[in-house]
Amino acid sequence: MEFFLVTALNGASYGLLLFMLSSGLTLIFSMMGVLNFAHASFYMLGAYFAFSISVRIGFWPALALAPVAVGAIGMLVERYGLRAVHRYGHVAELLFTFGLAYLIEELVHLVWGRLPVDYRIPPELDGPLFTVYGTSFPIYRGFMMLVSVAMLAALYLALTRTRVGLVIQAALTHPRMVEALGHDVPRIFTLVFGGGAALAGLAGVIGGNAFVTEPGMAALVGAVVFVVVVVGGMGSLAGAFLASLLIGWLQTFSVALDWSLASALAGFGITLSAGSFLAELAGITVSQAAPVLPYLLMVLVLIFRPRGLMGTRE
Amino acid sequence: MLAHGAWSLAAALALAFAASLPAPAQQVVKLAYIDPLSGAFATTGDHALKHFQFAAEEVNKRGSAGGFRLEVVAFDNRVSPQESLNQLKKVIDSGIGYVIQGQSSAVALALTDAIDKHNERNPGREIVYLNYAAVDPDLTNSKCSFWHFRFDANSDMRMEALTTYLAKDAAIKRVYLINQNYSFGQAVARAARADLARKRPDIQIVGDDLHPLGQVKDFAPYVAKIKASGADTVITGNWGNDMTLLIRAAKDAGLSVNFYTYYAGAIGAPTVMGDAAIGRVKQITEWHLNVPTKDTEKLAAGFKKKYNLDWYFFRASTMMAMLAEAVQRAGSAEPKAVAKRLEGMRFPTELGEVEMRAADHQLVQPLYISTIERTAANGGPKEVRHDVEGTAMGFRTDARIEPYVSAQPTSCQMKRP
Numbered sequence: 162m163e164f165f166l167v168t169a170l171n172g173a174s175y176g177l178l179l180f181m182l183s184s185g186l187t188l189i190f191s192m193m194g195v196l197n198f199a200h201a202s203f204y205m206l207g208a209y210f211a212f213s214i215s216v217r218i219g220f221w222p223a224l225a226l227a228p229v230a231v232g233a234i235g236m237l238v239e240r241y242g243l244r245a246v247h248r249y250g251h252v253a254e255l256l257f258t259f260g261l262a263y264l265i266e267e268l269v270h271l272v273w274g275r276l277p278v279d280y281r282i283p284p285e286l287d288g289p290l291f292t293v294y295g296t297s298f299p300i301y302r303g304f305m306m307l308v309s310v311a312m313l314a315a316l317y318l319a320l321t322r323t324r325v326g327l328v329i330q331a332a333l334t335h336p337r338m339v340e341a342l343g344h345d346v347p348r349i350f351t352l353v354f355g356g357g358a359a360l361a362g363l364a365g366v367i368g369g370n371a372f373v374t375e376p377g378m379a380a381l382v383g384a385v386v387f388v389v390v391v392v393g394g395m396g397s398l399a400g401a402f403l404a405s406l407l408i409g410w411l412q413t414f415s416v417a418l419d420w421s422l423a424s425a426l427a428g429f430g431i432t433l434s435a436g437s438f439l440a441e442l443a444g445i446t447v448s449q450a451a452p453v454l455p456y457l458l459m460v461l462v463l464i465f466r467p468r469g470l471m472g473t474r475e
Numbered sequence: 476m477l478a479h480g481a482w483s484l485a486a487a488l489a490l491a492f493a494a495s496l497p498a499p500a501q502q503v504v505k506l507a508y509i510d511p512l513s514g515a516f517a518t519t520g521d522h523a524l525k526h527f528q529f530a531a532e533e534v535n536k537r538g539s540a541g542g543f544r545l546e547v548v549a550f551d552n553r554v555s556p557q558e559s560l561n562q563l564k565k566v567i568d569s570g571i572g573y574v575i576q577g578q579s580s581a582v583a584l585a586l587t588d589a590i591d592k593h594n595e596r597n598p599g600r601e602i603v604y605l606n607y608a609a610v611d612p613d614l615t616n617s618k619c620s621f622w623h624f625r626f627d628a629n630s631d632m633r634m635e636a637l638t639t640y641l642a643k644d645a646a647i648k649r650v651y652l653i654n655q656n657y658s659f660g661q662a663v664a665r666a667a668r669a670d671l672a673r674k675r676p677d678i679q680i681v682g683d684d685l686h687p688l689g690q691v692k693d694f695a696p697y698v699a700k701i702k703a704s705g706a707d708t709v710i711t712g713n714w715g716n717d718m719t720l721l722i723r724a725a726k727d728a729g730l731s732v733n734f735y736t737y738y739a740g741a742i743g744a745p746t747v748m749g750d751a752a753i754g755r756v757k758q759i760t761e762w763h764l765n766v767p768t769k770d771t772e773k774l775a776a777g778f779k780k781k782y783n784l785d786w787y788f789f790r791a792s793t794m795m796a797m798l799a800e801a802v803q804r805a806g807s808a809e810p811k812a813v814a815k816r817l818e819g820m821r822f823p824t825e826l827g828e829v830e831m832r833a834a835d836h837q838l839v840q841p842l843y844i845s846t847i848e849r850t851a852a853n854g855g856p857k858e859v860r861h862d863v864e865g866t867a868m869g870f871r872t873d874a875r876i877e878p879y880v881s882a883q884p885t886s887c888q889m890k891r892p
Contacts, residue, residue, distance in 0.1 A: 163702075164699055164700070164702070164703035167699045167702070167728070168696055168699050171693070171695040171696055171699060172696070175693050270513070275512060275513040275514075275521075276517050276518050277517070277518055277716075277743075279746075289729060292729070295702075295729070296699065296702055296728050296729060296730075297727070297728055297729035298728075299727040299728075301727075302695075302727070372692045372693070372720065373515070373692075373716050373719075373720065375514070375515065375517070375716075376513060376514070377513070377514045377515050381515075381690070381692065382692075412693075412696070413693075413695070413696040416684075416686075416696040416697055416700060417696065417699070417700050417703075448684060448686075448700075449656060449685055449686075451686075452687050452691075
């Protein structure tokens with residue numbers, strides 16, 4: 162029970178961080194149909210900006226300023242980059258964001274160097290929040306969850322309860338009609354792209370000091386973010402939320418399982434001769450395979466439910 | 476065209492001048508350092524690079540390599556075996572005869588193989604491989620090579636020493652193994668199981684985890700698993716981010732167990748561990764800052780002054796000094812001649828004599844087990860004079876393990892050229 166609770170909490174906090182990362186991606190995709198390969202790079206930029214700001218004026222200003230800065234960069238990228246290649250179709254957009262990811266990584270190398278930077282958790286958030294059966298739960302993890310949930314709530318309210326949100330939603334399904342009503346749809350696109358980038362930036366501010374802020378951090382999460390979006394359903398915010406939690410739990414709980422195919426077979430009285438290739442393959446435990454499981458899940462979803470958990474289109 | 480011709484003429488002249496200017500008495504021996512300088516393990520790679528550059532300067536200052544100067548040239552392999560082979564091609568093309576590498580045994584295995592083949596096919600253009608940290612036992616056993624020299628105690632030697640010490644602590648009943656899932660991590664786990672079964676059959680191994688190398692961001696689930704297993708001691712060979720993130724997660728979860736580690740003193744780890752580590756985290760190394768060694772202390776102070784980093788790889792200066800000695804004895808920087816002098820070399824260090832065993836090219840040296848304690852200035856034991864990474868903590872020696880304790884038999888069948 163103790164283990165279950167602790168792992169559930171760990172999984173949830175990791176999943177919520179994943180959600181923060183992927184919500185921007187899914188938002189951009191649903192609005193503009195652009196699969197933004199540079200999304201994880203905005204996450205990295207958020208972490209580096211937060212580091213630079215926090216060593217000068219502290220963590221709290223960084224929490225607000227870094228996402229805004231990343232959002233501004235996102236808007237510039239959309240206005241002067243993506244919009245220019247838009248008319249050449251989706252492949253051009255895809256390639257553009259792909260190249261952008263490399264560009265941002267090199268820029269980070271130039272500005273902050275190749276080594277990890279010492280971006281620390283602020284002292285007021287360092288320490289245990291509460292204890293579950295003797296295992297302490299760090300304040301910072303609680304803070305991560307809080308920020309993520311607050312972001313989800315704010316996003317939901319902004320999209321469903323505000324005028325801008327309604328226009329965005331309308332532009333999603335009926336861009337021509339919205340344009341005919343006198344709204345500047347390209348500007349809405351810029352806004353959404355910037356907003357999505359800012360969300361990734363926020364995730365970077367939170368995730369950068371929880372883990373390690375280094376130039377490889379974008380590549381490390383880049384792939385799993387796409388898994389979240391595919392599993393959740395392209396363009397579905399609620400789907401991304403569900404998928405993030407699911408993957409968070411999948412990864413944390415699978416670490417705990419020392420079952421392997423061999424042990425399952427042994428349960429049926431079948432033992433493989435030691436040393437053979439098959440025996441080695443079957444001997445891999447679930448916990449060793451944990452990092453592959455999200456991708457396995459993605460493949461399964463693509464085969465059996467291509468539109469994802471809550472997606473609306475194929 | 477004319478301009479081009481004039482340019483190349485000028486360049487040729489400049490080159491001729493440059494070559495004739497410094498007296499030929501000071502020939503440069505280039506050493507190619509192939510290790511991660513970007514990515515998840517860049518911190519460690521960069522730290523070691525600075526050690527070698529510093530140690531090479533020391534050697535040059537003393538002039539201990541005869542008429543030669545050592546110069547370290549850096550190549551970034553991003554800890555990828557594939558990328559290392561690309562870098563090795565560059566090294567070969569630029570005519571460098573020495574390779575220094577240490578981060579990741581997977582890379583080391585790829586390099587020994589490639590260097591072996593290269594040397595066989597290109598007599599007269601050999602490359603010597605100086606390994607300072609890749610500790611997979613295979614490198615000096617089944618996969619041993621004449622061209623490979625290991626200056627670090629291999630994983631089995633370290634585990635032998637560590638378990639000899641651990642076995643004396645009767646309070647230890649339940650041990651958990653957590654390691655990186657590649658040749659080195661698997662070797663650590665295997666040796667720990669074998670050694671504990673031999674020395675303390677009553678100790679129960681309550682967990683044996685292998686996690687992917689450099690891919691885990693969140694160690695909290697692993698820590699939860701360790702906690703649930705009821706372990707009182709964790710043995711880990713983790714290094715780089717995998718070490719710091721593991722210790723950080725353990726600290727966050729309030730996990731109070733003994734950590735017997737290979738690399739708790741490696742860069743970044745002490746800072747992250749903080750007070751939670753005091754009295755609990757142990758490491759096995761060939762030296763640490765509070766082993767009384769006069770010259771090395773001076774060296775460490777100079778290093779700290781220059782880079783604001785702690786001296787950690789004692790073996791970096793041992794390696795440079797032994798290489799210089801071999802070059803001097805050979806009277807040439809030709810790799811094959813130097814390799815022959817390095818083989819079987821006995822060399823006095825501040826910690827006693829070390830030997831580059833001829834049978835397998837494994838350096839046999841004393842080892843130290845130490846625990847993190849408060850520094851003397853912060854109310855700790857008085858022998859903890861130096862802190863690590865500017866924290867209020869430093870390492871205190873628990874035991875010195877003599878070379879004959881950790882030395883292992885070898886199955887190496889060396890093919891000499």
